[in-house]
Amino acid sequence: MSDPGAHDWSILDVDPLQQTVTDADAYVRTLMQWHFGPRTGSPFWLKRKATLGFDPLTDVKSVEDLALFPNVVDEFRDIAAEELVPRGLGESPKIAAIFESGGTTGRPKRFVMFEDWFTRYLAWAGRKAASGLGGSGINLLATTPSGPHMIGEVTVRQSHALGGKRFSIDIDPRWVKKLIERGQTDELRAYVDHLVDQTADILATQDIGMIQTIPVLLTKIAERPELVELVRSKVKRIAWGGAHMDPDTRAILREEVFPGIPIVGGYGSTTILSVAVERKEEQPSGLATFDPFSPYVFFRVVDPDTGRPVPYGERGQIVMNHISKFALVPNNLERDTAIRVAAEDGHIGDAVADVAPVQTFEGTRVTEGVY
Secondary structure: OOOOOOOOOHHHOOOOOOOOOOOHHHHHHHHHHHHOOOOOOOHHHHHHHHHOOOOHHHHOOOOHHHHHOOOOHHHHHOOOHHHHOOHHHOOOOOEEEEEEOOOOOOOOOEEEEEHHHHHHHHHHHHHHOOOOOOOOOOEEEEEEEOOOOHHHHHHHHHHHHHOOOEEEEEEOHHHHHHHHHOOOHHHHHHHHHHHHHHHHHHHHHOOEEEEEEOHHHHHHHHOOHHHHHHHHHHOOEEEEOOOOOOHHHHHHHHHHHOOOOOEEEEEEEHHHOEEEEEOOOOOOOOOOEEEOOOOOEEEEEEOOOOOOEOOOOOEEEEEEEEEEOOEEEEEEEEEEEEEEEEOOOOOOOEEEEEEEEOOEEOOEEOOOOOO
């Protein structure tokens, strides 16, 4: 069944327009054949199969059975990127980039972003979070990490979709984490001010129609009246992500500082090779709610002590899953908590609201920093 020429793999085709799957369990069963078939699976999973303690080809028959998998993401700190390429993608599948995690919980983990997946995910995200600005020609200011971080390349492609120019200010989130861990608060403030000063120069001299940034910079911009006026007079949309924004800050920014300008968040992780998109419909509490690219990416919100789902409306820890033909990263307990929200009709897993970091993760103090 693992012969790519004989098996019907069409159920695994990633459709950015698809809203639901008619049979998620059948999807999972086919996915197991793909990732653990000798002609289609990646070297990593074909080797790892022997130490799983179960047979994914026979024991994983449903979405729920994915919970059998251990959390393997820590192993991605050391394995070669070539080990993560499924053979079923062909001899030379186009790779957009090798992205790394932010290093919040230790040394970075590395993930392969295939061009095919990236393009389809961005098509879904662009439709899901449609701004009406596509092809408008407006310029984008990206004050985000670049280099090994996924968001940098996302903003490049956002700019292409907008049809304008991309201005950028680089952020080194790993350096920020080191400053925080060392207690170097003066250096940290100086670095953040340095970023805001660069932002100010671009806003003052260029025609910027959209900003993609991180919460700490957005709040610092809000503290400078001259920058607030520039944003109000020029910017048509603000997108934020990378770190967490508490509900009070979000409300003040939207209602008092930048009224009339859409401020839209994203919640993502390199481990899922994507970003969950903020719903247009808010919770009655006013909290931002995020939906992932189901069924290829889905969340569960659980009690970390039992692994069982918490009731809807209660806070638990987020378990992330990426289950596409491009990557298999199941059952990853994240360093974030959230309120569990029902997924959209036909989607698997949970939506999440009011995301916040845990204080410690696997015995390590979590330093969120700016990203």
